Amino acid sequence: MTVSVIIPTYNVAATVRRSIESAQGQTVSPHEIIVVDDASQDETRDVVRAMAASDPRIHLIESAVNGGPSVARNLGIDAAAGKRIALLDADDIWKPERLERMLAVMDETGVAFLADNLILYDIWADREGRLAYDASGPRTVVDARVYFANCVREKFQFSLLKPLLDREFLVENNIRYRKDVRYGEDFFYYADIFLAGARGLVLTEGYYVYTTQVGEFSGQKSPHTRSNTDVATMVARMEELETRADPATRREIRRCITSFSATHKSNAARALRQEGRYLAWARAMADKDILMLVIRLRLRRLKLRLSGQLPD
DSSP, X not given: OOEEEEEEESSOTTTHHHHHHHHHTOSSOOSEEEEEEXXXXXXXXXXXXXXXXXXXXXXXXXXXXXXXXXXXXXXXXXXXXXXXXXXXXXXXEEOTTHHHHHHHHHHHHOOSEEEEEEEEEETTTTEEEEESOOOSSSEEEEOHHHHHHTOSTTSOOGGGOOOEEEHHHHHHTTOOOOTTOSSSHHHHHHHHHHHTTOOEEEEEXXXXXXXXXXXXXXXXXXXXXXXXXXXXXXXXXXXXXXXXXXXXXXXXXXXHHHHHHHHHHHHHHHHHHHTTOHHHHHHHHTOHHHHHHHHHHHHHHHHHHHTTOSXX
């Protein structure tokens, strides 16, 4: 089954070679590796051009203006010829057997959405850590209800995954990344996939090495993290999704909205503290939603520490 790898890039000259090489080195070769450069201002395009000169599978699409990750991914998917679409970020890599293992499961099950676990990587420590998703079995069946049930902050959010997708399903349902979304673009793309009726699976085993925003060993922020948190806009757009969901899924969307709203209020409270407005910060932190969010997140981190998945 042919696979098109989609890699959006923007000023990632330091990491893009490593990502492309991980796709090149698969035990089952991808049909093509489409790199969509979103108007980089560094040497990203030069690196990709040099690699493409010796590998006809690599295709570079060059955008004249920066349109954001959603626009870049749409350009790559539109140009893809493979029956499967594989998403790869330019600061992440794949283990060599990833495509082979995942294609076997996709062919066996016929699902439109298949993701594996994430191996968390600290770029400053140059060290791989724990698996991101702690599941009770080898596979988790995902539909719209399950997808939204896992978007609350104290659980592992499936929107972090980088799945293998059935291109025919995407085309038939006219599913595209939302061009006006620059934060949470994967969340809404996957939401649209599941609300369109896709069957999905998440594997407990992991072959995708994911560079975390903040390293769990170094405690330092990745230099390649550029997301500007916009929780308020996400909440507004999540409310639009409710009209397309069945009652059980709507309940989970509401829980998701409550969780993200608490995060928005928590971020606002943190800003007050950074500004030295300690009395206003203390009053804000007394909010019930924030207190419950903090408690749930700390319990989750304690559980990870006790199980040895987080460093002391």
